[in-house]
Amino acid sequence: MKRFLRNRIAAWAKRRQGPDVPPVELASRRVYILPTPVGIGFAVMLLVMLIAGINYGNSVALFLTFLLTGFGLVTMHQCHRNLVRTSLTSAAALPTFAGTRGTLRVTLQNDASFRRYQIEVEPTDEAPGRADVPPHQQAQLSIAMDAPKRGIVSIDRLRISSTFPFGLFRAWSWIHMRIEMIVYPRAYGAQPMPVDSGTKTGTRSRGLAGSDEWLLLRPFRDGDSPRQVAWKAYARGAPLLVKEYSAMGAELRMFDFAKLEHLDLEARLEQLARWVVDAEARGERYGLAIPPHHFEPDSGPEHRHRCLAALAAYGVQRSANDG
């Protein structure tokens, strides 16, 4: 019920203010505010105090009631101010593997000269992330996202809210933007990696076979195999360097979706993911054929992501991006 209401109100707000593209400044007209349950309790308490004060003709109790009434209204303004004109400069989800927790990265910016306390960012159906934004600065929030199965998790909107300072009111605003989190298939499977697709391009034999010859050294990147690291150079005090061979494609692998027909679909995808991850970790060149994509053998983090993303998206109906 609560969720239904919230969705309806969010939909109304979306019609009212339209889709958003970062950076979004939370203008006053799109910041809503309502009392929290604690605020309602506070109001009930004020009512009791008022009735008692009036009935007993007790001036001191009445003054206290009025003072706290004013206090409540002041906190409403303070709560609103704490949120209004905060900017959301970016929001993106990092890809993750199924079965792990993904991360939504949100950057908030505060152009005002005061600190914004306890800003909460809440994706639909997820626990909120929380951060303070210091004056004239940005703050990055990482919000854990559930990624139970491979595919595309899409978030239609973010709720940015705050109950600061006294927890009596919650000011909030919706940001309607489609954020997609790519959930790679779990890297899992015991099939042996196909050795060679047979299309060798350039071989090590063209150089001095069996020797330790390498063409160049480049800085270490995430995903590089430890076997390629120039450990000797590192021991001499050089930074972590990686030896690039002239023809790393000595063992050139092509992973083909079509060749795993004996497994069911998800198992196939998981096996392919396993191979991609392993091959990348070993620094090998690998390609992937999964309809409709055909990635030529390559290596590196971007290639890895391309392949894994293709696996994640296989067969997923991507709804037209209307947000």
Added chain:
Amino acid sequence: MADLRPPRRIRAPLAWTASALVGAMLLHIDRVPWWITAAALVCVGWRLAAEVRAIRLPGRFAKIGVAMMLIAAVLAQFHTLNGLSAGTALLVVMGAIKLLETFSRRDRYVVIGATAFLLLAACLDRQGLTRAPLYLLEAWICCTALAVVAQQGDSLTAHAAGALAARSLGLAAPLAVVMFLFFPRMVGAFWTLPQADSAVTGLSDSMSPGGISQLSESDEPAFRVRFEGPTPPPEERYWRGPVLHEFDGFTWKRGTGYYRQPVLQHEGIAYRYRVTMEPTAQRWWFALDTVAEYPLRRAVLMFDHQLIAHEPVTRPITFEAVSYTHNSTAGPPSTLARGYDTKLPPDRNPRTVRLAREMRAAVGSDADFVQAVLAVFRRGGFEYTLTPPKLDRDSVDDFMFNTRQGFCGHFASAFVTMMRAAGVPARVVTGYQGGEWNPVREYFLVRQSDAHAWAEVWLDGRGWTRIDPTAVVAPDRLRRGVYDLIPGAMTAAQRLMRDSPWVAEARLRWDALNDWWNERVVRFDLNAQMDLLAWLGFDSRDWQPLGWLFAGGLVAWLLFVAWHVGRALRATPMDRLARAYTRLCAKLAKAGVPREAHEGPLAYADNVAARRPDLAAAVRPLLSRYADLRYGRDAGARSPADIAQFERAVARLRVPRESEPRLRAQRAT
């Protein structure tokens, strides 16, 4: 085994919640039984200790057991759980036990709620000037606790939370004043109250002089009196309270008898005055002896000329009355009165009774007998003291023949006993005597220490006549305070303080301030609101102007708070440039080319050029200038002059609507 782990810190939410609760309990410390406060403090201490040292908290059943026990004890003490005193004690107990199991945020809110109700109970109980700052302090602690409890994490320090709460309350104060002045007051609007539940103070309706060895000499004000016109001389300032008729040899009581009220002949000056009483939770009013006119709808004049109110005085009240200090009654007393007011317990105080009968036989009239008895008091070696020895069961005999030391109650009791023993109708009157003139706000202040007891005897031809035997023993008692009479009653330092004119002045001013508080704040009611309206120049005596003033004040205050709180937002120094850019975009949007959300300034310029080629020449330089100023290599070094120039350029830009060129073209042809 000793706990060797290092002590943990008490975290702010618990610390502030506990502080709020303890503060509220302290507000009631002199009103709830001491063992309740003690039990509650033990609970609080236990909870805090458990936080620091990982001491075990009581288990679920132990807690329930303790709670039941304490509730039963409250019930045993008050015989009810209803009413202010019992309710307060119960709240103290429950709040403290709740603190024992306070771990979640929700629990803390419950404790803060209980605290708020304790604060409300304190307000209902006492409204004195000295209490008000305590209530404000407690309200501030509650608000700070609210802020601290609401935080996730600890980015807001307790210090900052306290400052924030103080600032918010400060901002709320003007509204509180406006609402206080203009919110219509309707006393007793919702339910009639079970009264007489507050603590009873002041004179009671019985007197046992022999049982008291130390008269409580409190400087607390009892009531204040403003005279219209003449004021009575000091020796006539007797403020009549409960009249005591029944005596059991030791204790005087008001009794249950009555007789016809004799018709008084008033003589001399009619004194008109207004009395403002401090709360006593009792039903008697104190008025100048003897009352002739009083508010008939709020009080009744008893057969013995005592004023009894319909409602107990549970908050400061005021009434107007007229009194004559000289009165007489012709004719004899009623037989009922003669019988009732000459009654003595038959087998008590035999020596006094015998002495009285002998003395009456020796003189010719009742009036002579009165003088003879007063002569005994004057010459018989009697001493006025505030710390008399206790008396035995035949208290008057013991006083007359053994101790001969006492205060007003002893003398009045002995005198009336002697009168009655000789068959002269006599009664004890309690009340106050004297009063200190306060020139600051022009009233007499009567303190609790002015409490007095005197006698009235029936003399044929004059009726009830006031005889003050204390005045015979200590004549100065009438003209000066009790303290001046007895050398040992004050230390030298106290005497010095009292005699210092500066201190006396300060005391007067302080009391005047209290009087102002009672008059203007505590007793501020619908009548006072109407007076305020009249003073503000509104003629009509209805609620309408009150409503308008109330609503107007509320709106003005809301605007002020919105302005004040939003100040920091508007003061944001960035971004004249952004505002100018927004203005530029708005102009172009009016011209039919709104900026799409995803378009940067340069893409926007292309879009404008494509859709409105006529504008391209004017707009493109502006947009690329903006891109330069905002994102260009020298963006960091842009000067205010650059921005001003850009602002002017935006202001100069004229963008005709799409249709206008066509119109112009048509006109040209």
